Amino acid sequence: MSWAKWIFILWSCTAPSLLLVGLVGRQLGLQVGVQVVQTVTCSRWGTPGDQGLFEDGDVVIGGLFNLHYNLPAINYDFTQLPYNKTCTGVQNLPLQYIYAMVFAVEEINHSTNLLPGIKLGYHIRDNCGLPQWASQAALSLVGGDSTNCDKPIPLIIGCSSSATTQTVARILGPLSVPLISYTASCPCLSDRSQYPNFFRTMASDIYQARAFAQLAIHFNWTWIGAVIVDNDYGHVALKIFEEAIQGAEVCLAFVETLQRESIVNDARRAALTIQASAARVILIFTWYTDVLELFLQLDKLNVTNRQFLASEAWSTSGDLLQNPVTSKVAAGVFGVAIRSLTIPGFGNYIRSLNPSHRPHDEFLREFWEKEFKCSPGFTSVSSYASKPCSGTETLEKVQNHFTDTSQLRVTYNVYLAVYAAAHALHSLLSCPYTDSNSENENSTCSFPTDIKPIELLQHVAKVNFTTPQGEQLYFQGADIHAKYDLLNWQNTGEGPAKFVLIGRVDGFDLHLNESAVQWTTGSNQVPVSVCSERCPPGTRMATRKGQPVCCFDCIPCADGEISNTTGSPHCDRCPSEFWSNAERTACIPRQLDFLSFNETLGITLTAVAVSGLTVTTAVFVVFLHYRQTPMVRANNSELSFLLLVSIKLCFLCSLVFIGRPSDWSCRFQQAAFGISFVLCVSCLKVKTIVVLAAFRSARPGAEALMKWFGPGQQRGSVFFFTCVQVIICIIWLSISPPVPKSDLDVPGLKVTLKCATASVVGFSLVLGYIGLLGCTSFLLAFLARKLPDNFNEAKLITFSMLIFCAVWVAFVPAYVSSPGKYAVAVEIFAILASSYGLLFCIFAPKCFIILLRPEKNTKKHLMGR
Template sequence: MSWFTWLSTLRLCSAPSLFLVGLVCRQLGLREGIQLVQTETCSRWGTPSDQGLFQDGDVVIGGLFSLYYKPPGIDNSFTQLPHNKPCTGLENLPLQYIYAMVFALEEINHSTSLLPDLKLGYHIRDSCALPSWAMQAALSLVGGDNASCDQPVPLIIGGSSSITAKILSRMLGPLSVPLMSYTASCPCLSDRLQYPNFFRTMPSDIYQARAIAQLAIRLNWTWIGAVVANNDYGLVAIKVFQEETQRAGVCLAFVETLQRENIVSDARRAALTIQASTAKVILIFTWYTDVRELFLQLAKINVTDRQFLASEAWSTSGDLLQNLAISKVARGVLGVAIRSSAIPGFENYLRSLNPSRRPDDKFLGEFWEKVFVCSPGATPLSTDASSPPSLPPCSGTESLEGVQNHFTDTSQLRVTYNVYLAVYAAAHALHSLLSCPDRDSSPGNNSSTCSSPKHIKPIELLQHLNNLNFTTPQGERFYFQEGGIPAKYDLVNWQNTPEGSLKLVLIGRVDGFDLHLNQSAIQWNTGSNQVPVSVCSERCPPGTRLANRKGEPLCCFDCIPCAEGEISNKAGSLHCERCPSEFWSNVERTACIPRQLDFLSFDETLGITLTTVAVSGVAVTTAVFVVFIYYRQTPMVRANNSELSFLLLLSLKLCFLCSLVFIGRPSVWSCRFQQAAFGISFVLCVSCLQVKTIVVLAAFRSARPGAGALIKWFGPSQQRGSVCLFSCIQVFICIIWLSLSPPIPQADLDIPGLKVTLKCAMASVVGFSLVLGYIGLLACTCLLLAFLARKLPDNFNEAKLITFSMLIFCAVWIAFVPAYVSSPGKYTVAVEVFAILASSFGLLLCIFAPKCFIILLRPEKNTKKHLMAR
């Protein structure tokens, strides 16, 4: 290979370009090439070799941490090769992560069961939270050589963000170097085809989105606002949240996105949206710095009545918890946090750290300067331009025993524990790789079954990581599933303290798909123990159904009462269920109750009235009968065929009495008897009138010459026989009808309402029609004959009275038919009873009232001479 080619290669690999590095490394495919790249990197970039923490060992594990948060200024003058200045702004919490890695490695080195004959070393570098810096540091770690830089590492613990992890994984993929992240949570990194060398001790964001969805469903929040980061972290999470909650009827009132470049304006816009929305619960999926700006904007417009749901990115942020300016807005926050776990001995380890015992540890020296404002060495180590130009030397009595900050706080180890797990996962993979179960089988097989610590191939370590399964020092089972670990989270709540700040309280946990929540321990934003209500529309109570509003989300709806005969016995019912025919809905429309049987009874007003009228008719008929019995020898009684008159009075009495059979609870025998009694009584009554009319006609016709024999055919025997014949025909019709298909008591379930009429259902309309038709035929015949005899010469012509009575009779029963058909329920029975009583009174009054008037009040007219006068 020519010098020109190598020079070009060196410059490409030293540039912060993922594409160029991957292209060159794939073209070379040689570790020697990477080592040459590293040589150039060490001489040109400078910073990674100067700023790091190193410890040699039989096997060295690499570490990448975002220790500094202020990136250096870059001079892109393009007149000389780039030379980056170091990052500044040391952060305490990432420094704790570094020493968690160191502590775990030292703990493993002292173990007698895990890698007992092997010493692990570490090469830890700062990535400055910049992908380009992470790339350069990663290249220096995997391609180092003992002469110029470092010993190459077979595995890197790092990739503090998902973006950085994706870049590093793609860059290290061709070399099969495993990358194990402790905070990268993007679901995309679970794709083993794109990122086969990526592992993480942090669950995927899919699981925390599902956990928050379960939390919202558990607390019956159906109307939720969302503020998310305008990147994969926020957009993927809100998509998963929607998919998980859609089936449970949860809707998003709004989704606001925050862009870090425009955080002030975006936060102000989101705050105004939250203020205008009716959603009382707001889900926030973004970084804690964005949340701080959002809460400041909410505090400005005095929005303090919202319940916030926090993602793990800010749910445990100490900066937000201690910020008094946002305490009123942020109180009651409910969030998902990375599972916290204790690391025995770690706190004592941190507090025992001292630069005097670690003179080469520049990270610890700079931290010492920051905390104690003194220089532990001869010259200040801080690279921060804002620090004093010179610091006094430390006295040597400084100690971390009484220091309280993020670095020394080990009460809730979350990301720190993830780093600790990553080290143990790497150690167990190395233990599995370096174990030689077949060492004693044959000496010739050692090369194929065992690896030497000095010649570990990253691809072999990658295979053992995929099959990893061990128990952590805390007693938990650990394994990788699609490069990640099973979902385990803490549920935390921000609660007020007497000082006015907020504290973090553990109120539950999430294990996979199981959510365990101590709801009584939650302090809500309202300050009460009642769960805040966040709904677009109140849940429809039982007795109503849900009706969606046109053009609005499914969570916004109206509650419409169920119709009569329908119920909904559950809150939030989509439909009302119709009750069975024997049941009806109660007033609240929440239950089906048995329908009440209703009939024309003797206890109600209508029944009492009809009964009184019927009894009055019987009494009047009886009185007329007594009068006729007493004056039976008088001409008025004798001249009007006294025998038929007494039979007519008896039939009228039966008509009044049969109306009483229609009143009361219908039974099998009452249904049969009432129609038969009605039909036979009226036929008997009309038959008597018809025979009376025929006798009148025959009597006048017999007075004509040659017609004397006509009266012989209508003597008393023939009259009785005629009445008997007409009545027997009706009796025969009734027997056939009641034998074949009699009326039966049946509830009329077709009529809506709680009360259902129990009536005598006509099984055969033909039978009832024949009964009525036969009565109507006799009545019409009688009316016709009486009409013909109305002008016969006589002072007292009974045909006139029969004509009027039959006109009333026919009018009543003609009006009865439409009234009977159109009357609902028990009123059909009342109409029939009324028709019976009306027609009976019409016959009684028209036939017998004039006669009784003469007999009782005009006795002088009750003579044969007066009756025969023309």
């Protein structure tokens, strides 16, 4: 035996004595204390009364169970050890767990394949749910009986709670004694650095917490309340649940904790929180006794229509299921439960139990006295018995948790733990080398009388077998592959409510039959639990300041953006060729828009252009009819007619800008515009030069000046000025002409189709050349405005060029700032305005004299000073 074992055994024998010495020594003095030490004998350090179930064998395994629930009163007079009295109040389910272990051991002993020739025994202790007693019992088991020299136990099945298991596992850790738990589910126990000797046939809480998270995400429950027990079971499960829902837009509306010591007040507070919260789905991680108190408080507040999610600690509680309060406040509970499997023959085994066949079984005797209110022996082991039993009592017709084998959950975990221990022992005791001269000296055989816990621990970690039910079991560290049942509490209306299997959890995979679920509403309609209703299509979620992401407002999508799904976190921008519809739910093709002849603006501009063309034609006819009169002849009739033709072309070119742009129209409109206005301005410039030359030639010595500005030179000048613009247009339209292009940068459903200027330089040269001719004509006309004539055409040209320049100077900013087709309208307006300015300023006074004042249409009047 190792030194560590001797230390624990020695401590187990001396610790109670030393404690008693200390307590008595304070009252009687040191001398009496020494006397007490001399009279105290060493005995088994087990639970008070050494209640247990024993069966000897070649190899004996231990078991720790919480059979009783009433704790003994603590005596504070310091005359005896704390918790020195036994617990009372036998529980039916833990008793079934105990006999599952006994049944499994007996089944293994009858097997010819598992541990053949070796009898497996058991020592089972009741620790009453107290970590102190569990520690004492575990040390007693692994240390052996110091009085009867019983051999130490190399492996223990237990404990039931995670807190007790942590304590016992830490104590047994230095001794390397394997501890296989059947219900300890805390994820912390998976840490091999802290609990290297721990194993379990119960899945870690990680899996059920993540299963609840998957359910919340699957059913779109974004606003969930949580009620947890205030210990590691509740807090660790809640932490895992929060980690699993992170990033899935699921939030916790509240978290309430319950403590056993103040359960009534805590349950009342949690019930008030549930009543005030908008959360309709409540996750509960606590014991069934706490849940019952919570339901009672909810019933007092008349809180119904909440969908409860049950952890495995209370999802299979028959007491809760049949309680009338539960059917009122918690119908349709959705729970995760330890998977249920059958153990062939176990039901018959339970019902065949009888104290007469097991005279030393105090556990069974106490249950018998509780169930039948009689004592099967000469003395009673509990306060239940009031008379001796007749011997005809049987469990065949007894209906309680002990005899109910229809749902074997924890019971099967106990059964599985015993088989894991048996297979580890089988592997350890199997001798792979029978030749004593084998060179492999490390592969020695172990014997049932000399099993070392550390060797058994290594074999437990490597077990891999198939149970009699056909299930494969192996440990992954401390854990087995997680398997749960998904249960639903359903009321069929034809008797009591019942548990209905609606799915299962296999590792992290969830398998659910949604159509079989009966929710809290009593129908198949999934309950809704949200802080804010999901945003409809066409809107996006906007988180409220200072609140969780599950609480939000729905904001309509901006123009050009859509959301076509419910609950969209953002709006998607449409492609440039598309735009959002009025509902902001779909992108539709953008409509081409251009200045057409069918719309009001196009019709107006066309009417103005045609009117200008008509007026120009009328002026042309008047001048043609009166071409022999002094008024027409004095104003250079040839240039006047050419000017009228150019103004006609200006009015006509404005019509080219109206209509759907095409390749030819884009090229022609700019060329026609540039050439027509250059022709027009060239005529005005030449007319101004002629006026100046005529008056200059009247001076002495300047008679030859007019020879240089004769009709040929005038036509040549107009042709030259116009050819320069023609050359500019040819080069521009050959290298980089304007092309039709949709103006997609402008927002809106309608996109303007316009002639895009590919070369800004070419367009600038065209406008610049027109502006240069216009400015020089304006300057020349301004210089000739005061020449001494009754009818000085230079004044008219000055006013016309003034209007012309003003219009085109204003055109540039107006054109740049105008959106879409209105830019085209601005250009047409500038063409028409400048054309009308030239027409009326130059020809209106002349037509007035020709038609209305013919007496002034004489050479004498025109030459007058």
